[in-house]
Amino acid sequence: MIRVKICGITSKEDAWVAAESGADALGFIFVPNTPRYVGDRSDLEDLLESVPPFVTRVGVCRNLSDAARLRGVPLDAIQLYxxxxxxxxxxxxVVLQGRGLILACRMRSVEDALGIESRLEGLTISGVLLDAYDEKRLGGGGVVFDWNLACLAKSRVSVPVVLAGGLTPENVEAAIRQVRPWGVDVSSGVEMAPGKKDPQKIRQFVANAHRVALCEASG
Known part of the structure; x- marks a missing residue:
């Protein structure tokens, strides 16, 4: 079964819609000066504790220095760009405190895909997330990259691969069929506005991702 992560969660309501729709993980952004940033919220712990059991809470950070500020924050995994x-x-x-580590790798060329092994060298990680390259932002920009690069990068690693970058309810099935990732990640593709999710789009995205996986398994 394909795993689904809904990223850029900023409210309890969106967290519950995603969980009830069948999402396996929720992403919370800890990159300052971005539209989905939650690190300065007074109700942060309450927001994270509202996530239902068996749904993984992922803290998305730029680097290890930013992640170091999340010691004691109730998260299950850390994603670094x-x-x-x-x-x-x-x-x-010390920073991870037993939490899993996901490394995000942005793809813009064959060299990025071929060099992915060197980026992971010496690290013990739970998985790698393949995202689009955008000069102005780390992620969440709704940009699709060449999925052939994702296939190439996937062939060079031995850890689970999560596909991100411009995924939507409309294209997630094609993405899964071509790349065959362990999981998919979406943020802007299921939003009404940055930080505000569209419940119908969330439900459709998860349903489409699960449907193509089930069809291939039964076929």
Whole structure:
């Protein structure tokens, strides 16, 4: 079964809609000065604790320094867009506190796909997330990248691969069929506005992702 992560959650209502729709994970953005940032909220712990059991809470950060500020925050995994520097890796276990590590790798060329192994070298990670490259933002921009690059990158790693970047209810089935990832990740593709999810789009995205996986399994 394909796993689904709904990213950029900013409210209890959106968290519950995603969970009830069958999402396996919810992403919470801890990158300052972005439209879905939740790190400065006074009700942050209440928001995270409202997530139902068996749904993974993922804290999305730019780098390990930002993740270090999340010690004690009730999260199940940390997603980094910048791999830890060699000198930081001794602190990695302290920062993670037993939480899983997902490394996001942005794809814009064959070189990015071929070089993915070097980015993961020396790291113990739960999975890798393949996202589109955007000069102005780390993610959540609704940009689709060449899925052939995702296939190439996937062939070079031995950890679960999550596909992101411009996915929508309309294209997620084609993406799964071509890339055959372990999971898919969506943010802007299921929104009314940045940080405000569309319940119908969430339900349709999860249903479409699960349907194509079930069809292939039964076929």
């Amino acid at each position: 910048e791999p830890p520097h060699v000198e930081e890796r001794a602190l990695l276990s």
